[in-house]
Amino acid sequence: MSNIAVTGGDTLDGRTIIQGSKNLAIPCLAAMVLFDDMITLQNVPDISDVRGSLDILRLLGAEAVQSGNTITINPKSINSYTICDGCGGGRSSVLYCGPLLAKFGKCSCVSPGGCKIGKRPTDLHQMIFKAFGADSECQENENNSNLSYFAHEWKGCRIELPIRSVGATESAVLSAVLAEGTTEIYGYAREPEILHLCNFLNNAGADIEFKPECDKITINGVQKLNPCTYRLAADRIVAGTYMIYCCMCGGHIKLEEAPVCELESVIDILKRSGAVISAEDNSIEVFMNRHPVSVGVVETDYYPGFPTDLQSMLLALEAISEGDSIIVENIFESRFETAYLLNRMGAAIEIEGNTAYVKGVSGLTNCNLSVPDLRGGAAVLGAMLKGLGRAVLDSTEIIERGYEDITGDLKRLGFTGLEE
Ligand code: EPU
Numbered sequence: 001m002s003n004i005a006v007t008g009g010d011t012l013d014g015r016t017i018i019q020g021s022k023n024l025a026i027p028c029l030a031a032m033v034l035f036d037d038m039i040t041l042q043n044v045p046d047i048s049d050v051r052g053s054l055d056i057l058r059l060l061g062a063e064a065v066q067s068g069n070t071i072t073i074n075p076k077s078i079n080s081y082t083i084c085d086g087c088g089g090g091r092s093s094v095l096y097c098g099p100l101l102a103k104f105g106k107c108s109c110v111s112p113g114g115c116k117i118g119k120r121p122t123d124l125h126q127m128i129f130k131a132f133g134a135d136s137e138c139q140e141n142e143n144n145s146n147l148s149y150f151a152h153e154w155k156g157c158r159i160e161l162p163i164r165s166v167g168a169t170e171s172a173v174l175s176a177v178l179a180e181g182t183t184e185i186y187g188y189a190r191e192p193e194i195l196h197l198c199n200f201l202n203n204a205g206a207d208i209e210f211k212p213e214c215d216k217i218t219i220n221g222v223q224k225l226n227p228c229t230y231r232l233a234a235d236r237i238v239a240g241t242y243m244i245y246c247c248m249c250g251g252h253i254k255l256e257e258a259p260v261c262e263l264e265s266v267i268d269i270l271k272r273s274g275a276v277i278s279a280e281d282n283s284i285e286v287f288m289n290r291h292p293v294s295v296g297v298v299e300t301d302y303y304p305g306f307p308t309d310l311q312s313m314l315l316a317l318e319a320i321s322e323g324d325s326i327i328v329e330n331i332f333e334s335r336f337e338t339a340y341l342l343n344r345m346g347a348a349i350e351i352e353g354n355t356a357y358v359k360g361v362s363g364l365t366n367c368n369l370s371v372p373d374l375r376g377g378a379a380v381l382g383a384m385l386k387g388l389g390r391a392v393l394d395s396t397e398i399i400e401r402g403y404e405d406i407t408g409d410l411k412r413l414g415f416t417g418l419e420e
Helices: 022-034 048-060 090-104 123-132 166-176 192-203 236-249 260-271 308-319 337-344 374-386 396-401 406-412
Strands: 003-007 012-017 039-042 063-067 070-074 106-110 146-150 158-160 182-186 207-211 216-220 229-231 251-256 276-280 283-288 297-299 324-328 348-352 355-359 390-394
Touching: 003 374, 012 236, 012 406, 022 039, 022 048, 022 070, 022 090, 022 166, 022 192, 022 236, 048 063, 048 070, 048 090, 048 396, 090 106, 090 123, 090 146, 090 166, 123 146, 123 158, 123 166, 166 182, 166 192, 166 216, 192 207, 236 251, 236 260, 236 283, 236 308, 236 374, 260 276, 260 283, 308 324, 308 337, 308 348, 308 355, 308 374, 337 348, 337 374, 374 390, 374 396, 374 406
Parallel strands: 012 251, 039 229, 158 182, 297 324
Antiparallel strands: 003 390, 039 070, 063 070, 106 146, 182 216, 207 216, 251 283, 276 283, 324 355, 348 355
16 A cells, blocks of 8 residues: 655645546557557556556457557457456456457456446446347346357447446447447547547547537448557646646646646636636646635536546635635536545535535645545645645555656645655
8 A cells, every 4th residue: 555645835836747648548448459450559647547458458368568658559369358357447347348349249347446436337338239239148247247248240330328428438439440330329428538539540540420510429330440659648637636736735837738628617617716827739837826715616517517537626625715615516426535534634515415515714734544536535635735734645556546646746846745
């Protein structure tokens, strides 16, 4: 178990480069199964969720070589179709089912892990596999904790998603690329990671077209994908996390190689806290020279709304802001564990259902805490940067699932009170 000791109180002053996107790396690595030849991915974050995905690919028989932020995969040697328990990979295991079924006609996969932030069922993924032709006699066990399918044929189909699930959209896209005929995906998730995934696949010869005016993605199946090299986009959630840290601690930071266009809703809301934010090309600067003020009411929403993955950080910011705020979580049912930890530091947050009522306090006092989940951990760490005194945050390996070098980044951003 790793931990970080924090002595709060520094303001920030520095710059850092934003890592590649975790939530793009995960589906791109699942897409490797669809290829016949060597693929190189660049700007892949060196985080444990990515290492879990590489474990899955190796378990399937692929060769995977990681050198810094470049990963080369040779999928030719894939000779297994089973993703067993304990092989890691966070939420990613279910994303391998579509590609395995499309390419080899069979797969068996344990239920995906990932953060405990809600029920996170896989019913939509299962609906998708069946629509493409997965055997209706599929062997799901009682808890749906193991999905095993055969597919004698794999045909394009019409999919209507009842909710704009990111993972289900990715499953549908990955299933459709090599399917026979045309697939239409209605009600698709608009998150930028979907667009980037499709751009990657199109670069490799897929035939994917977005028709936002009809709320659909059309995919004409192709025979094969061509080898290519692809550079992953930057991680909008990591950039948003550091912007919020600056709003909490005060000071001035510059984030380089940041996905500016994907952060509009975040920038708008953080400006309400008193931050001055300037964004150009691919860099964002945050200046905060006052105590933050409450941002009022914020609801998490599908993209381009305020992302659920930054809700915990916003909660930490609001905990120390002047005034009251209300944060509504609309995507996951149990994503408020962080509130209870912030309250132990002196925050005044009440949770009712999916709503957090926050009364801003003038300061927090650091106490020893454990990371609750990936984003909650980053939020508690942010609160500790601001909190009074020294304390230890443990289980920080959970934060390393998504942040390549959060302590290094914080040091580059001018925070001196960290000991690992
Ligand atoms: N849902 C279903 N059935 C399904 C799939 C999803 O009911 O078959 C529900 C979920 O329970 C949830 C909602 O749909 O209530 C949205 O879930 P979604 O499928 O969009 O989430 P995901 O694909 O499991 C990805 C990210 C999450 C991020 C969400 C929402 C990855 C690996 N994970 O999860 O990221 O919060 O989209 O944007 O891409 C994180 O990075 O910390 C993280 C949790």
